[in-house]
Amino acid sequence: MPEIRLQQLRKDYGAVNVIENLNLEMADGEFTVLVGPSGCGKSTTLRMIAGLESVTGGQIMIGDRDVSLLEPKERDLAMVFQDYALYPHMNVAKNMSFALRLARMNKSDIEARVKDVAATLDLTAYLDRKPAELSGGQRQRVAMGRALVRDAGTFLFDEPLSNLDAKLRGQMRAELALMSQRIKKNMIYVTHDQVEAMTLGDKIVVMKFGEIMQAGTPEELYRSPANKFVAGFIGSPTMNFLNAELVDDAGTLFAKGDGFSIPLPDARKGALQAHRDRNIHIGIRPSSFAEGPGGLKMPVILSEYIGAQSVLISELGGQRVSIEINTVAPIRAGEEREFTVQGDEVHLFDPKTEAAL
Amino acid sequence: MSTARANRMTPYLFLAPAGIVLAVALFYPICYMIYASFLDWNPSQRIGEADFIGLRNYTKLFSDAAFRESMWVTIKFSMVVVTIEMILGVGLALLLDRNIRGMSVLRTLFILPMMIAPIVVGLMWRYMYHPTVGIFNRTLTDWGFDPIPWLADGDWAFASVVIADVWQWTPFIFILSLAALQSLPASAIEASKIDGATGWQQIIYIKLPLMLPVLIVTLLLRLIDSFKVLEVILVMTNGGPGLSTEILSLRINRTASEFRELGEAAAMSNLLLIVLLILTFTMFIYNKAQDARMARLRKVEEEV
Numbered sequence: 001m002p003e004i005r006l007q008q009l010r011k012d013y014g015a016v017n018v019i020e021n022l023n024l025e026m027a028d029g030e031f032t033v034l035v036g037p038s039g040c041g042k043s044t045t046l047r048m049i050a051g052l053e054s055v056t057g058g059q060i061m062i063g064d065r066d067v068s069l070l071e072p073k074e075r076d077l078a079m080v081f082q083d084y085a086l087y088p089h090m091n092v093a094k095n096m097s098f099a100l101r102l103a104r105m106n107k108s109d110i111e112a113r114v115k116d117v118a119a120t121l122d123l124t125a126y127l128d129r130k131p132a133e134l135s136g137g138q139r140q141r142v143a144m145g146r147a148l149v150r151d152a153g154t155f156l157f158d159e160p161l162s163n164l165d166a167k168l169r170g171q172m173r174a175e176l177a178l179m180s181q182r183i184k185k186n187m188i189y190v191t192h193d194q195v196e197a198m199t200l201g202d203k204i205v206v207m208k209f210g211e212i213m214q215a216g217t218p219e220e221l222y223r224s225p226a227n228k229f230v231a232g233f234i235g236s237p238t239m240n241f242l243n244a245e246l247v248d249d250a251g252t253l254f255a256k257g258d259g260f261s262i263p264l265p266d267a268r269k270g271a272l273q274a275h276r277d278r279n280i281h282i283g284i285r286p287s288s289f290a291e292g293p294g295g296l297k298m299p300v301i302l303s304e305y306i307g308a309q310s311v312l313i314s315e316l317g318g319q320r321v322s323i324e325i326n327t328v329a330p331i332r333a334g335e336e337r338e339f340t341v342q343g344d345e346v347h348l349f350d351p352k353t354e355a356a357l
Numbered sequence: 358m359s360t361a362r363a364n365r366m367t368p369y370l371f372l373a374p375a376g377i378v379l380a381v382a383l384f385y386p387i388c389y390m391i392y393a394s395f396l397d398w399n400p401s402q403r404i405g406e407a408d409f410i411g412l413r414n415y416t417k418l419f420s421d422a423a424f425r426e427s428m429w430v431t432i433k434f435s436m437v438v439v440t441i442e443m444i445l446g447v448g449l450a451l452l453l454d455r456n457i458r459g460m461s462v463l464r465t466l467f468i469l470p471m472m473i474a475p476i477v478v479g480l481m482w483r484y485m486y487h488p489t490v491g492i493f494n495r496t497l498t499d500w501g502f503d504p505i506p507w508l509a510d511g512d513w514a515f516a517s518v519v520i521a522d523v524w525q526w527t528p529f530i531f532i533l534s535l536a537a538l539q540s541l542p543a544s545a546i547e548a549s550k551i552d553g554a555t556g557w558q559q560i561i562y563i564k565l566p567l568m569l570p571v572l573i574v575t576l577l578l579r580l581i582d583s584f585k586v587l588e589v590i591l592v593m594t595n596g597g598p599g600l601s602t603e604i605l606s607l608r609i610n611r612t613a614s615e616f617r618e619l620g621e622a623a624a625m626s627n628l629l630l631i632v633l634l635i636l637t638f639t640m641f642i643y644n645k646a647q648d649a650r651m652a653r654l655r656k657v658e659e660e661v
Contacts, residue, residue: 052547073553085544089566098562099552132654146552 003028003063004049004154004186010057011044011210018044019210022058026203031180031187033201035194035233041210043158046190050079050156062154078147079156083163084139086131086146092118093127096146117148137168144179154186161196173199194234198222206230228354231283231347237311239283239347240321246275246348255282255346258317260296264343272348272357280357283347286311286324295340298323303331312337387630394623400613407620414624424625426600427608434515434604435583438522443576445523446530447568451560453531454538464535468528475525479592482521483508486593508594511601518590518602525589526582530575537571538564570647577640581633605629 009022019041026032034042047053049060051072060068067075078099086095093114100110118124121141131139140160147155160176161169177200180187191197197204198218205215206229214226218234225231231239244257253264253272262282264272298321302313310331312323323339331337348357394414398407418424453464470478485492486507494504507517541564549563565572587606590596596603596611603611605625613622 050551052550072550077551079548079551081544081548083542083544085542085548087545087549087563088542089569098549098554102553102558130654146548150552 004188005061006045006049006058007061008058009045009048009055009060011041011048011053012056017210022210022212024205024212024215026186026188029184029186031189031200031202033189033191033197033204034207035191035197035204036207036213037233038192039209040207042190042192042207044210045207046156046158046188049075049154049188050077051075075154076152077154077156078150078152079158080143080147080160082159084131084143086139086142088131091128091130092123092134092142092145095131095142096149098146099150113149113151114145117145121145121148136164137172140164140168140172144176148179148183152185154188157187157189159191160189162191162193176200195236198234204234206233224356225283225347226356228281228283228349228356231349231356235285237286237322237324239285240316240319241281241283241349242316242319242321243279243351244282245279246272246277248276255280255343255348257282258319260316262341262343262346264346264348268348275348275350275357279351281349281351281354283349284321284341284345286322288341288345289323289325289339290341291325291337292340293338295338297336297338300331300333300335300337303333305330314339390623390626393620394627396620396623398619399617400619401617410620414620415628417621418624418628423600424608427603427605430515430600430603431584431605434519434522434586434602435580437519438526438583439576439579441519441523442527442530442579443572445527446575447534447565447572449527449531450534450538451564454535464532468532470525471528473525475588476592478521478525479589482517482524482589483593486517509598511598514594514598514602518593521589521593522583522586526579530579533571533575534568537568541567573643574640577636577643581636581640584629584633584636 004026006022006024009019010017011019022041022045034045036042044053048055048068051067051070055068058068059066062075087098090098096114096117097110100113114127115124118127121144123138123141123145126134126138126142131142134142140163143160161172164172173196180200189196189200201218203215204218204221206213206221208229214221214230221230221234225234228241232241242257242260244255244260247254247256252266253269253276255262255264296316298314298316300312300314304311304313305327308327309324310327312325312331314321314323349355350357393404395409395411396404396407397410397413398404449467453460453467473481484490488494488504488506488509491507493507497504506513508514545567546559546563549559554562585606586604587610590602590604591607591610594602596607606629609622609625609629612618612625
């Protein structure tokens, strides 16, 4: 299982440039998730790796092999499609064994492998059924099985869970995570769902307009987003963004805005010196608020009780803010509460470049 | 009349004109033809004056060598043209199912022959097959080959009418196949590429099996049509030389107008009608079976 490298990858559709200069390295056996809003180029990137889209420029290296011009079948990969892409006229066993039959593997080996994979995916009872006779979740598992049977070096997933209902999606996500632990292969997974990205990926690559905004572990992306886009994309409920000004008051830096003033830790002083007395954007995750005395007085406009957590919609300096707290007692809308925010949990962004400060 | 009853009658009222047209234009002639097939009737008689001879027209047909020959020519013609047209039409569709610039123009050009009136097609080909001034023989002699007796020799004449029919009707199969191809699930074909299928393997294992329902209906439609062919052959060879290209509809035409045997012609028409009905029913049953299958699958899907 070799590492995969994308070098100066470029994709044009006619005169339209979709991806300009994409560089990315994926380590051996790593589960990489490409995530981003629709139209960000994540699927195109995956399809270029698969060989289903031609490469306009740059290289795709798998190990030390440049595969950018090779046919899909020469790239040693298996793929799970968003709509499963099962062959409607073949039963489950035939669907799963198609690649092996094309490779002229001997019959008893094929049968053994299909049985094996079918058993791990709970598909043994359905081997004789056609795809149309299966439920969405079963079809999804057949698609997965078809990829697994191949024993390819690299697995590609193109939004494989997006056609499932919420409950099934959660289940399949867990199964996928287990599977990836078990087989430890190169996996590249495309999704627009940041929860999937966070739970599955060893590495997450956040993309926007064909560019990589940040690549890193889920924790890196959550704790230190490189820019406002990543900060807003990763995490649920999404981060609150507020306008503020950096002011120095008796040696302590404050993020001061309409109705609030949050002291920032001294450790960040050096890095922030250049932005003193300037406008900045601050980002506070909903979970960074804590209820307590002496904090900011904020009205509860709406209270969404989820169970152990409650999400409150509130207002700070005329801007909507969501707050996630542990439910102690249900909070009703219309009340006013006090919330504190720790300075080291405040993210600061340059208002022009949107880069993290 | 109560309102409820009037409401119930309304649809029938609206359907009535179509029903009347159907009765007058279809059922009346068919009944007339069936009745006529039991008569010894020549055109100078009114139908009431003709003698009723029972099934004698039919028994006569089966012992008539010329009719049997004509039946055989028709079947041979249908089988040959439909086979060639299916292979060419599906092949062309597989070739042209891609996004190349100018493809839409090319596709339009391909289906032009189908738009031309059969009489015109017949005339056109007759001129092209002309022994001395036709383009084929002129070209052949220019290149130093012997001219070919396109329409003068029995075997060549059969081949010539086959070529003309293939030229005119391949596009029909082409457009239906192309439509079928373009409605195939793109991702299944992509999946087969990832699974390692070559172009040929994609066609054989994925595309053709998925196109099959459309191909079967196309085949039956074309078969029905080819049994009814008349004008092109009438203009090109009028059934000759000998009986080599005398398909059934031509035989019927000749029996009525040349031999003046209206009863016998009606009997032949009825036989042709029966053949066509069998084909039509086959198609009908096939479609019903497909619908039933889809319904069953949907039901299973709802249950799981």
